[in-house]
Amino acid sequence: MTDQEFQAAAELLAFEIPEPCREGIEANQHLLAAHARILDQWIEERDER
Amino acid sequence: MTSIADIAARVREGSLSAVDLAERTLEDVQARDGRYNSFTRLLEERALRDAQSVDALVARGDDPGPLAGVPFAVKDLYDVAGQVTTAGSAVRRNAAPAARDAVAVARLKAAGAVLVGTLNMDEFAYGFATVNAHYGVTRNPHDPERLAGGSSGGSAAAVAAGLVPLTLGSDTNGSVRVPASLCGVWGIRPGDGALPSEGTYPFVEMLDQIGPFARSAGDLALAYEVLAGRKLSVGGSAAPRAARLDGWFVRYAGPDALEAVEEVMAALGGGTVSLPDAEIARSASFLITAAEGGALHLPALRRQAMDYDPAVRDRLIAGAMLPAALLVKARRFRHVFRAKIDALFSEADILVAPATPTTAPRIDEGTILIDGKPVSARANLGLFTQPLSLAGIPVVAAPVRRPGRLPIGVQFAISPGREALLFDVLRRLEQNGVLGVAEVPS
Numbered sequence: 001m002t003d004q005e006f007q008a009a010a011e012l013l014a015f016e017i018p019e020p021c022r023e024g025i026e027a028n029q030h031l032l033a034a035h036a037r038i039l040d041q042w043i044e045e046r047d048e049r
Numbered sequence: 050m051t052s053i054a055d056i057a058a059r060v061r062e063g064s065l066s067a068v069d070l071a072e073r074t075l076e077d078v079q080a081r082d083g084r085y086n087s088f089t090r091l092l093e094e095r096a097l098r099d100a101q102s103v104d105a106l107v108a109r110g111d112d113p114g115p116l117a118g119v120p121f122a123v124k125d126l127y128d129v130a131g132q133v134t135t136a137g138s139a140v141r142r143n144a145a146p147a148a149r150d151a152v153a154v155a156r157l158k159a160a161g162a163v164l165v166g167t168l169n170m171d172e173f174a175y176g177f178a179t180v181n182a183h184y185g186v187t188r189n190p191h192d193p194e195r196l197a198g199g200s201s202g203g204s205a206a207a208v209a210a211g212l213v214p215l216t217l218g219s220d221t222n223g224s225v226r227v228p229a230s231l232c233g234v235w236g237i238r239p240g241d242g243a244l245p246s247e248g249t250y251p252f253v254e255m256l257d258q259i260g261p262f263a264r265s266a267g268d269l270a271l272a273y274e275v276l277a278g279r280k281l282s283v284g285g286s287a288a289p290r291a292a293r294l295d296g297w298f299v300r301y302a303g304p305d306a307l308e309a310v311e312e313v314m315a316a317l318g319g320g321t322v323s324l325p326d327a328e329i330a331r332s333a334s335f336l337i338t339a340a341e342g343g344a345l346h347l348p349a350l351r352r353q354a355m356d357y358d359p360a361v362r363d364r365l366i367a368g369a370m371l372p373a374a375l376l377v378k379a380r381r382f383r384h385v386f387r388a389k390i391d392a393l394f395s396e397a398d399i400l401v402a403p404a405t406p407t408t409a410p411r412i413d414e415g416t417i418l419i420d421g422k423p424v425s426a427r428a429n430l431g432l433f434t435q436p437l438s439l440a441g442i443p444v445v446a447a448p449v450r451r452p453g454r455l456p457i458g459v460q461f462a463i464s465p466g467r468e469a470l471l472f473d474v475l476r477r478l479e480q481n482g483v484l485g486v487a488e489v490p491s
Binding site for chain 2: 009012013014015016017018020021023024025026027028029031032035036038039040042043046
């Protein structure tokens with residue numbers, strides 16, 4: 001996530017995210033993205049059917 | 050340790066004083082819990098007052114209830130009148146004390162049980178380890194160098210160590226079943242809404258369930274009945290059909306987990322069935338948990354992010370950033386998945402699966418082997434519990450008897466409303482010596 005994207009996401013939450021959190025947040029975002037891909041694939045296959 | 054039914058019977062007949070038992074329990078926790086760190090608070094004054102009330106009822110010839118004098122303790126997310134419900138976090142240390150007991154605590158008390166303390170947990174129930182930045186690590190009574198599991202680790206460890214015969218925990222993604230497995234005790238995640246959660250600190254509304262831990266199938270069933278506020282009645286299959294779940298539940302199970310399931314199936318009989326989309330169910334549970342947990346905590350994170358356990362905080366913030374569309378997709382999947390689970394119950398009455406992929410990992414390693422690769426224990430101990438959480442069905446984690454070895458549990462799932470049949474089968478497996486609480490080495 002670029003600085004700009006991170007700031008945009010934080011702005012959407014109305015949350016000034018402390019800088020020390022960023023590394024941990026990004027690591028968790030990677031994990032969640034992997035789960036999101038698994039779910040997305042199911043949705044796509046189901047919608048195709 | 051004596052069963053809770055026997056303890057209650059002795060208190061009711063007057064051969065055991067509830068006050069004596071409460072005093073002994075409090076002394077025992079003070080003397081021994083330093084090794085395990087399962088308790089966060091002892092409630093001496095309340096315990097002795099409640100125990101005196103039980104003894105007074107007995108002296109008057111009244112019945113104090115089916116749990117007369119039974120000492121119990123609760124995960125620190127249950128409201129206890131006059132106490133701050135910390136949910137395992139420093140963030141809530143200055144919150145207002147609870148005005149009244151959680152409904153589950155009140156029901157146990159009304160049945161004569163005596164609350165003696167509160168128990169350690171992962172902060173805000175977000176974890177499978179009970180490694181708590183504020184209250185310390187809860188250690189496994191079978192080997193204090195190993196994890197007790199979580200998030201209800203204090204609840205499982207206190208029962209495993211024989212400090213109390215009954216505790217309450219909660220299960221969102223496996224927080225009863227994972228520590229029950231690693232500590233070698235009995236625990237149940239009830240079906241959706243079967244037990245009252247009013248007065249507990251929430252985590253994920255769509256998945257949260259409360260559940261008891263105990264030292265036998267009979268004790269667990271008795272506690273369940275008291276908590277549910279109704280007697281269970283056996284009905285349905287005279288010889289229930291069991292089937293083990295294959296696929297996901299075999300591929301990622303370690304040798305101990307596979308052996309445990311095989312021993313159970315050798316005693317129960319039955320074949321295998323496939324639970325389609327278990328991996329997707331786990332992902333959906335992960336995403337629902339992150340999104341709902343993040344949304345719940347966002348206001349507090351805005352105010353005091355740096356007071357959270359850093360690992361929990363960063364997970365919650367990442368969850369709060371998830372697009373809402375993902376939650377909609379996860380809910381859509383859940384609807385379809387539940388229909389598939391319902392269909393499985395036309396093939397088998399009881400579904401059997403490992404509770405955890407491995408036995409308790411060492412605290413200093415923090416990893417477990419999945420498919421031959423080391424992965425984070427904190428993230429993966431719930432590999433087999435998360436898909437079943439999404440199904441909303443009752444699941445018992447039961448300890449397989451394996452004297453002299455680290456404990457491991459097996460999950461038994463049944464369709465909602467058939468809990469009595471499940472408890473009946475579990476009692477028989479316990480009597481046959483297949484299942485049973487692992488004794489802690491002295």
